[in-house]
Amino acid sequence: MEIGNIINIVLMVIVGAVSGTLAARIIKGNHFGFVTNAILGIAGAVVGGAIFNFFGLTPGANIVKAISNTFGVNLPLTLVGMIVSATVGSIIILRVASHLKRIK
DSSP states (O other): OOHHHHHHHHHHHHHHHHHHHHHHHHHTSSOOOHHHHHHHHHHHHHHHHHHHHHHTOOTTHHHHHHHHHHHOOOOOHHHHHHHHHHHHHHHHHHHHHHHHHHHO
């Protein structure tokens, strides 16, 4: 396995855990634990990426611009976009799961 692949996997798990935790705290007010948050975030990245690609939007662009204009800090658009996309997707997954749970 190449070192680049290992770094991508580690980054995917970290971004997944961060976005899963954010989504869980936004929806539930708590978190589910590192592994569950990471899985939720990775699945959310797939959902969020598909949604943003469908609409032709760049996730996180306005957040990066606002922080740059306000504080003069330059954040990497790619990393912020990945977190935003995965968090949005995770929130959608949690909402759908909550709705399906109520139907049963």
